[in-house]
Amino acid sequence: YEQITLFGLIVVGRRPVHYGPIDPVVSRELFIREGLVRGEIQSRAKCLTANQKLLEQLDELEAKARRRDILADEETLYAFYDARLPAEIHQTATFDSWYKVNSQKDPQLLIMREEDVLAREASEVTAAHYPDTLHLGDLALALSYHFEPNHPRDGVTLRVPAPLLPALPAERLEWLVPGLIEAKCIALVRNLPKALRKNFVPVPDFVKAALQRIEFGQGSLPQALGRELLRMTGARVSDEAWAEAAQQVENHLKMNLEVVDGQGKFLGEGRDLAELTARFAEASQAALAVPQTAKSQQPVEAKVFAAVAEKTQQNIAGLSMTVYPALVEENGTVKEGRFSTAAEAEFQHRRALQRLLMQQLAEPAKFLRGKLPGLTELGLMYRELGRIDALVEDILLASLDTCVLEGEDSLPRDGAGLAALAERKRGSWTEHAERLARLTLEVLKLWHGLQKRFKGKIDLAQAVALNDIKLQLSNLVYPGFVRETPAQWFKELPRFLKAIELRLEKLPSQVQKDRVWSSELGGLWAQYQNRLNKHTQEGKRDPQLELYRWWLEEYRVSLFAQQLGTKVPISDKRLSKQWSQVEP
Template sequence: RKDLKLIITSATIDTSKFAQAFQDAPVIEVSGRMYPVEVRYRPIDPVLEEKGETTYVDEVVACVEALQNERRFEDILIFLPTEQDIRETCERLGKRCSGLVLPLFARLSAGNQRLVFNPAPEQKIIVATNIAETSLTIPGIKYVIDAGLARILEYNPRSQTTGLPIKPVSKSSAEQRKGRCGRVQDGICIRLYSREDFAERPLYTTPEILRSNLAGVILRMLALNLGLITSFPFIDRPHPKNIRDGIEILRDLGALIRDESETEAEHYKLTDIGRTMSQFPLDPRVSRMIIEAKKEGCVNEIAVIAAALSIQDPRERPYDKIDQAAAAHAQFAHPESDFLTYLQIWNRYSDILEKMQSQSKLRKFCRDHFLSYRRMVEWRDIYHQILEISSGKNIIYKNRKSVKIEIDQTISDKIHRSILSGYLSNIARKKEKNFYTAAKSRDVMLYPGSGLFNKGGDWIVASEISLTSRVFARNAANIKSEWLEELGRDHCRYTWWAAHWEKNRGQVVALEKVILFGLTIVEQRTVAYERINPEEAKKIFIREALVMGEVGRKLPFLTHNLSLWEKIKTMEDKLRKRGIAVDEETVARLYEQRLPLISDIRSLQKLIRDKGSDDFLRLREEDFIAEDPDPQDLNQYPDHIKIGSAALACRYRFEPGLAQDGVTVSVPLGLLSRAASENIEKHLPSLLQEKVFYMLKSLPKNVRQKLPPLVQIAKIFSKRETIAENSLPMALSKYLLHEYQLTVPVNSWALDKLPPHLNIRYSVIDDQGSEVTNSRNIGELQKELIEQVHRTSLDAYRGQWEKNNITGWNFGRLPENIELMGKHGLAGYAYPALQATDGVINLRLFSNPQESAINHLQGVAALYDIRFAEKLKQLKKNIAPGGGLKIQVANIGNPKQLEQSIMDRVKKDFFYQPWRSPEEFINHANAIDTKILSYGQQVITAIAPVIKSFTDAYDLLQKLMQKNRTNNPVLKFLKTTLMELHGLIPINFPALYSFDRLRDLPRYCKALSIRAERGSLNLAATESKLQDVAIYAKQHQKIVDNTAPMASAEKKNKTDELYWMIEEYKVSLFAQELKTPYPVSPKRLNQLIREIENIIY
């Protein structure tokens, strides 16, 4: 219409800006009658306010008291920013001031709001928010008290939260407040801020379009084809970031996309969803969930919720009945969803409406349940409008009925999926109790008034995230996380890692994480990698499935290829050399050349079927060879070793550091003893040659220099020498002595320092071919397993052979050993023997012949102890030293120990016999019956000179030590000599030494005495000679330390001979006058030492 006129009215409008925006439109000012208003500035002390010692509520109360003290009892209007401030002020004024105190704010019930307009017989004091600034005109106001503050709606595009911060009002708002007290008479306006503060405030309140969510504005503009948003002539142009935020919200909702037909980036166009959303005069988020409800089949339910979200909350909370209202509202609360709470209110209201059909009864229901009747009517109207628009029919029904909604789990899920489609960016994940992390890293708290408070689930969605005292999630509901990806797939960010072949699934998979608006909605799940990266999936399939042979199904071509490759790799293991077989990358390339883009077994099998066979995937032996090995070298490493008619399998591994490195020979349990007696190494000449080389290499450098090239020696030795099992060190020592006149003691070979692979690894297997145990020492392996077999087999023989508490030979002849028969035949041998334990003699079966022999000697001796018990008592009386001899013995040690040593000597020489038959036992007993006592006397006769010579030396040393008690060097020398005397003749010497050696001991004691006397007079000369002795004593000790327990008798005897030759050397050095039985000199000592060193074992 060309004659259309648009009239814009406002009390606080910036008229010049609007006039300019509409081609200098005329401005008509209509001023009402105003009476003079006195303005009083009463600013709050900022220091006291900062400390919390005063607040604007305190100042308001003080102002009212001051006015009443001045006898000013006309009506007062007080402006405060929040409901809480109003409640606190009303409570304090009611206690301290006269008059009728009334609150006024938007959420106050209509009945309570009407009270401010009713005449009152006394002064009215109205405490209001900025609702009384322009929305309502209250008559009869004489005084205004203005805190100068208000909650101002602000939208933060960065966090997408709506806040109501308390801010200073503009000058125009302050003037509008002042004008409320000059309508009917002169007025007084008291401002709780300074004149300077007022002067610095902006003239007008910031336009709402600059502090609002622009999504709805942008949607409407695009629907009306108003052109580019950025170039639209807004009266107040929004900030670009607010426009970008509005566009982002609409894109999140699927309402618009970039217009690719336009060259400018700011061009957008509506999607089908966006065009449908624009038909609803609602918030875009609400419109979006209505569209989703059509898809879900719950339009009626969502229409109810959408209408509720489009009006002010119908639940009222009267100032003086807060607790009653809360109790009434709790009847409707749903523990899982505040949106379902709306539906429960709707259902109760619909029941009453249908049953009563009476306005008065409806109003009573609303009053009883603290619901606003006016808002409930508004709710129904908007609900029907939504259904009309949604159905596409522009029909207005006069008799609209509210349909009761049945809610079950299925419809509940549909409802919340629909809500989620509109408020997807308002999802949140629980951190703890009522605290959540919302989309885009916002920290929010469930609103205490929510039905979910203290009961919220792991995931929620809220229709509002707003900032007041903190960021609250209001109107919330529990949701299922599995809904999020489906609804927000276009906004999800996917990351993949750990792509790998999954044998059980038969495909290449990866782990996937899904993030929506910064929140992880899927922490980790397994997905097919082919759809993500088919090229890389193929490579993984080839590398991990085909090359490694890790497939769950039998593929003939793969079995063929792996067998060929394993054959070539076995050559490497045998020769301990890499580079013969091709590497994994080479095999992978061979498959890549033959396969299309596939990464799973099912596709591979289909490909083989399509081609008619798997020949195209079968590789040749030469495909796996990188370098041809020498056939002669390979022949040195057999796959089987013959032991009689049996063939022992050999497995080779070239994996230094692993337990299986080297060659493993599989030995059936029944062939273990046979294998232990064989020289297995002779069947592996290259291994033996390498082992000998390393043994030679371990020799000291000065020894190696005397030999030809070690490789040459190892090669010749390995071919020529016949080596018994476990005697390689002995054979090699003999070989070096014979061929090169080089002495290498057997125990000097450092076999434990050889590389592990040079010792054969023996794997003992059972009848099923499973490994029982393994070791690189077949002797220990045999001992371990034979002991196990023996323990089993011995149990069957013990009852037959073993006897307890034996006191005489009443059990016949004892064999050296008995055969133990097991389930596989001969399981080994047991060795019967007598055993004496704590004075009790038993007949026992032993599994070790050495242990049996030792125990049997002791057992036979114990039987003789019983037989000759009386004789032994008599012997003990005869040998007990008395008088002066007892005193002399005390210098050596305990006389009782000496007695026992003499007894032990007699028993050792007479009783410790290896007899196996009763005849042998009895015949020997008869032979020694008359000799025991006389033999004891012989021992006493032999030791008497020793005791006397010891005593003489001991007394001399005591005398010399007393004499030289202040001469520390001499005293130290004498003490060392005394220790040597005790070492030469210990208390058990009768049992230690032969009769020949006993005869030498007095001479050694005499020589020691002479050395002590001369040393006390000329210590330097004596110690000089002792240094010569010490050289040989140390060499003797070194030989002792290096002699193995199982060393030959020859070596042990020679070592003992060296000890006594050193004693004779002492005689020749310090007491030449005593003579020696044979010539002794350093030359002879060195010769004997060399002889011992040349004994290789």
């Protein structure tokens, strides 16, 4: 800056002046260091764009390799420009003029090559080890890398449209990318309890040997690693120990998921697939929603609904995704929806067809609503749970499922198919509905009798058992239980309730034994409930988990009322084996 005075009077106090002519040496250094190396100038010179692109590529190499020794430092970049730039250039205008003329003679003028800016060769960073996409079926999802400890995106990030979250294989995400798998496995083993970890020392050597025999991306990473370590040492690591070790792994060794909506707009990110699936469930359904037209907003009618495809392609966030159309029941009306998993689509379609069959068979439905056996008693027994008309509706819908839909190789997907099926089986519906109503009354009578046992003074010694029984009952008989309980298990409810009666009769003489069993059953139920919640968030429908849930009831019968017998041979070992069949 300069100051101008006239006879000691300040005329201009602070005016910027060009520093180049004042100190051309320092000005040139500043121009190169701040302008060219750090990109602080506005210039259209193609060398600066090309060099910036090269540096970004090399910066990504460092992010992938998680090292800061690949790209040369600023002094090397400064030296590159210093050696090639004329001494008189120290401002943008002069630089642009000089470059425009001379780059016509030499198109590669001031354009850096990799060897100019690499501090070392990065041969370990290959496309195979650090891919830019993750292939899941026909989809290719973008991967990006970031190296900044404690940053939310540190590590590898997968860009995922919200509707694809439920279909993402959680086990595949454990493997990250080939270039990071060794570091992750070392971290997993080092996080094991010392008593286990000492079998695998030195850890890097054991991990390297194990990985040579493991096929990348197949199954569960901890289980695959555990099998090889067991083969090498004879030391077995339990699933629980691996799970605890995985929780302690640093964030950059867990896949980060960037979630986007149907248009590719950023919604959020995180490393917990189940939590993200739950958080963006609404966004997922919004992206899958059938395009709104006057026709699509009309409720689906039983006799006239058009064919619903089993699967179709939909463009979501620039990806052509396979989605599964199905009919959906909402508050008693049916409309068309789309789902990211075939299992969820099948479940929703079946429930919607039950509702449409009520429309298709309106006359017999009207008759049954007033003529079901035991209506008065049903109303009395159910009044603590809800209204009799809701119970009757559930009985009719559930009986339609067992009478009409059960046993069909494939569910009807158009009005004509549904009408033909309803006509073929309508003759036996009344019998099914009446049988289910009588069974429901039997269940409610047993349930009502058990409820009386909880009234009055409670023996504190029996409190643990009584709390366990109350929880069990609340998951057997509740508003809507007739329709929600699978038909093959609904008929077993009287036996399960009678087993509770026998348990209560024996309780005073075996309080301590009952307390031990209650503790075991509480843990098994919590395990089931946690997995069910996870599956619900992910849109999974696992028949093995449903079977496990009802085997828990059979296990209770085997503990407390052996004389009633069980539907299947059951024991804690059989339960554990069944749990191993459940989807993660």
